[in-house]
Amino acid sequence: xxxxxxxxxxxxxxxxxxxxxxxxxxxxxxxxxxxxxxxxxxxxxxxxxxxxxxxxxxxxxxxxxxxxxxxxxxxxxxxxxxxxxxxxxxxxxxxxxxxxxxxxxxxxxxxxxxxxxxxxxxxxxxxxxxxxxxxxxxxxxxxxxxxxxxxxxxxxxxxxxx
Amino acid sequence: xxxxxxxxxxxxxxxxxxxxxxxxxxxxxxxxxxxxxxxxxxxxxxxxxxxxxxxxxxxxxxxxxxxxxxxxxxxxxxxxxxxxxxxxxxxxxxxxxxxxxxxxxxxxxxxxxxxxxxxxxxxxxxxxxxxxxxxxxxxxxxxxxxxxxxxxxxxxxxxxxx
DNA sequence: TATACAATATATTGCGCAATATATTGTATA
DNA sequence: TATACAATATATTGCGCAATATATTGTATA
Numbered sequence: 001x002x003x004x005x006x007x008x009x010x011x012x013x014x015x016x017x018x019x020x021x022x023x024x025x026x027x028x029x030x031x032x033x034x035x036x037x038x039x040x041x042x043x044x045x046x047x048x049x050x051x052x053x054x055x056x057x058x059x060x061x062x063x064x065x066x067x068x069x070x071x072x073x074x075x076x077x078x079x080x081x082x083x084x085x086x087x088x089x090x091x092x093x094x095x096x097x098x099x100x101x102x103x104x105x106x107x108x109x110x111x112x113x114x115x116x117x118x119x120x121x122x123x124x125x126x127x128x129x130x131x132x133x134x135x136x137x138x139x140x141x142x143x144x145x146x147x148x149x150x151x152x153x154x155x156x157x158x159x160x161x162x
Numbered sequence: 163x164x165x166x167x168x169x170x171x172x173x174x175x176x177x178x179x180x181x182x183x184x185x186x187x188x189x190x191x192x193x194x195x196x197x198x199x200x201x202x203x204x205x206x207x208x209x210x211x212x213x214x215x216x217x218x219x220x221x222x223x224x225x226x227x228x229x230x231x232x233x234x235x236x237x238x239x240x241x242x243x244x245x246x247x248x249x250x251x252x253x254x255x256x257x258x259x260x261x262x263x264x265x266x267x268x269x270x271x272x273x274x275x276x277x278x279x280x281x282x283x284x285x286x287x288x289x290x291x292x293x294x295x296x297x298x299x300x301x302x303x304x305x306x307x308x309x310x311x312x313x314x315x316x317x318x319x320x321x322x323x324x
Numbered sequence: 325t326a327t328a329c330a331a332t333a334t335a336t337t338g339c340g341c342a343a344t345a346t347a348t349t350g351t352a353t354a
Numbered sequence: 355t356a357t358a359c360a361a362t363a364t365a366t367t368g369c370g371c372a373a374t375a376t377a378t379t380g381t382a383t384a
């Protein structure tokens with residue numbers, strides 16, 4: 001019984017929204033993992049986008065992937081060993097540039113992505129229906145994020161008289 | 163330039179909502195940290211609720227705090243050393259039960275919480291105005307979370323024909 | 325060509341969390 | 355009282371991320 005979700009709101013005024021959105025993120029990851037497990041998909045949920053980008057590129061270095069994903073290349077490099085261990089990708093030195101190592105999906109990786117594809121549409125549809133039920137969280141989070149980047153909490157708080 | 167927020171949506175259909183809500187959580191934590199820094203509040207943002215619970219209890223063991231917060235007691239125990247190092251709380255053995263150690267706010271901890279209080283109302287107000295601007299994300303995330311706990315993704319996905 | 329700089333990959337450290345295992349102490353029950 | 359169990363605190367390991375530092379290689383410029 002998690003229940004933390006409900007209690008969180010009353011207990012802590014300052015970061016209730018932060019913890020709530022984290023709970024949503026965690027719940028979605030967990031439930032996606034559950035779905036993948038049931039379907040025999042071994043892809044780490046948090047590496048889906050990396051593999052999608054890699055599939056589209058065909059072949060790419062960590063730095064390229066990082067730029068595509070908007071993540072740090074350190075993070076990409078940190079994830080890759082696990083994906084290699086899972087047999088989803090391989091790593092080759094770039095013959096044209098000794099600094100770079102190129103990643104590529106293996107056959108298994110491609111097969112796994114194909115399995116993921118079959119669920120991808122399904123899941124989009126699930127979310128669409130969910131949003132009809134509860135409202136478009138996606139759009140609203142995006143709007144909130146943009147508002148906060150535009151004008152952060154700091155600027156929205158009047159200076160305190162001490 | 164993060165920008166990952168925008169690109170995330172197109173790249174990965176399966177967990178776009180997960181990463182978006184995580185981005186919101188992270189943004190809020192970062193901006194709260196920024197606010198605290200500017201105000202001279204040393205409280206770790208993620209320990210606000212712990213300190214709030216402790217203040218209300220006056221004195222409590224890790225297990226009690228964990229129950230109040232809906233977190234694991236391991237997590238509470240892991241956070242406490244940092245709070246002790248910051249001089250915000252102290253730890254005493256429970257004279258009545260040698261298994262337990264009781265935590266209590268120090269004077270500095272109370273002063274810091276008082277500083278946080280001055281911002282607490284402000285921030286609630288900021289969120290209230292933000293929600294007027296962008297809609298009530300809080301309520302909508304809560305609704306989504308409840309819908310997902312009620313009926314997880316797994317159950318919402320029709321069985322695949324393989 | 326030599327030198328500075330850019331790009332790339334990588335190691336290390338630390339945070340926050342989850343999961344697991346374990347030691348200690350208290351409590352209930354045979 | 356003895357024994358099993360519950361409650362509590364804690365250590366250890368691992369994941370995902372950020373931040374920092376560093377080594378290697380390529381590129382541009384003096």
